[in-house]
Amino acid sequence: MKAFIKFYFFLLLIFLNFACAPKPYYVIPNEWKTPERKDSVINFYSKFLNGWKIFIDPGHGGKDRKNIGIKKRIVEADVNLKVALYLRDYLAKAGVTVFMSRDKDTTVSLEERVKMATESGADIFISIHHNAMPGDENTFYASTWYHAVEGDPKFHPCNRDIARYIQRDLAYALRISGSLASFDGTMSDYLVYPKQGFYVLRNATMPAVLVECTFFTNEYEERKLSIDEFNRIEAWGIFKGIAKYIQAGIPKIEFISDTILTSEKPTILLKVSDKSGIDKQNIQIKIDTILVSKDHITTIDGNGFAIVLFTPNFKLTEGTHQIDIIVRNKNGNSSFPFKRNIYIYKQKQVTEP
Ligand SMILES: [Zn+2]
CATH class of the missing domain: 3.40.630.40 (Zn-dependent exopeptidases)
Structure with a gap:
């Protein structure tokens, strides 16, 4: 008991x-x-x-x-x-x-x-x-x-x-x-x-x-x-x-064209949009994993936002390459992963009819 x-x-x-x-x-x-x-x-x-x-x-x-x-x-x-x-x-x-x-x-x-x-x-x-x-x-x-x-x-x-x-x-x-x-x-x-x-x-x-x-x-x-x-x-x-x-927004990247002609001045046109604006000091572009120098990157204001990549010194061979882009907006947010193929072609001779 x-x-x-x-x-x-x-x-x-x-x-x-x-x-x-x-x-x-x-x-x-x-x-x-x-x-x-x-x-x-x-x-x-x-x-x-x-x-x-x-x-x-x-x-x-x-x-x-x-x-x-x-x-x-x-x-x-x-x-x-x-x-x-x-x-x-x-x-x-x-x-x-x-x-x-x-x-x-x-x-x-x-x-x-x-x-x-x-x-x-x-x-x-x-x-x-x-x-x-x-x-x-x-x-x-x-x-x-x-x-x-x-x-x-x-x-x-x-x-x-x-x-x-x-x-x-x-x-x-x-x-x-x-x-x-x-x-x-x-x-x-x-x-x-x-x-x-x-x-x-x-x-x-x-x-x-x-x-x-x-x-x-x-x-x-x-x-x-x-x-x-x-x-x-x-x-x-x-x-x-x-x-x-x-x-705070996430920058959106879009290709204007993924096909580049090697003659004239080869450029890659991209549109980047973000409501707070893009931080122009923080644009990172890699082609085939190689970082593209800032000298080749030009930003253009206007219809949304665009980055133009000049490649005069770039000896990109004809064919397919990979581009990898990261941009940041003014709130400090980076874009989502953006890895795409780009295609380089020689411009065809335009013959007079
Ligand atoms: Zn756990």
Whole structure:
């Protein structure tokens, strides 16, 4: 009997421990004060987001449920999915077509995730995760990851642009700083896997980032992650980051002609448009991976914006070449990857009839 009473006393202690533990500190966004205000924020960003296609990839799930919180309160796969579903709702409400690698607890391989994203035709890929530091229960921060490092042929600045915007608003929404290993909290995936990076970022066929909202190996953070309201705040931070990134504009590049005649003065005409204007100091053009000197690039104002590439000293042979262009707008956002073939032909002699 005594053992019986002891057992119930023990259960009561456990109950009191949970019931009396103070609610972990987090901040409910000001914009959530009334449902109308929250809707008006989503409405405002729909001006920019409407028509975009975004692929959300909640990490792990199904057979992969091994990442568990330090006090076993949460499974990373489940929290990733919760945040992803809330993010889907915010984006969809703002007019985005959302695709997901999974919307329930199912097994999806990394290869399948990338394949689904490619087939969806999405503009941007966003993978959602939560972080772990085994053996260090104190560490936690918010981080957003992009592929490769500057100077590496696999690096494209647009991925870091997206990461910067998401990181900034996520960190603010969660009131969690970034890691001091990075000035702005964005991280290269080469820090974890040098020269390789994360599978999904390395193989994504569209601009891609991976978000690690906070750490489930920190007890306090894990408690927050188990609260539904906090998961919604995580999604809200990511949503606002994406929205502000797209609001800042992404320069659009179009060919006027991809066929160049070698006689006269061979030029490549391109039209570049952006509502905030193009940063003329930051035009990077490579032909067959060789950087074209700034002396050969002339910018022309007028109908939208155009870049003319003069190639008097360029001994481009006849045939097919590859051009790779990156331009930046005045808000600092780079264009999406633009790699195209150009065709060089000798001008035919025009004979008088
Ligand atoms: Zn993960």
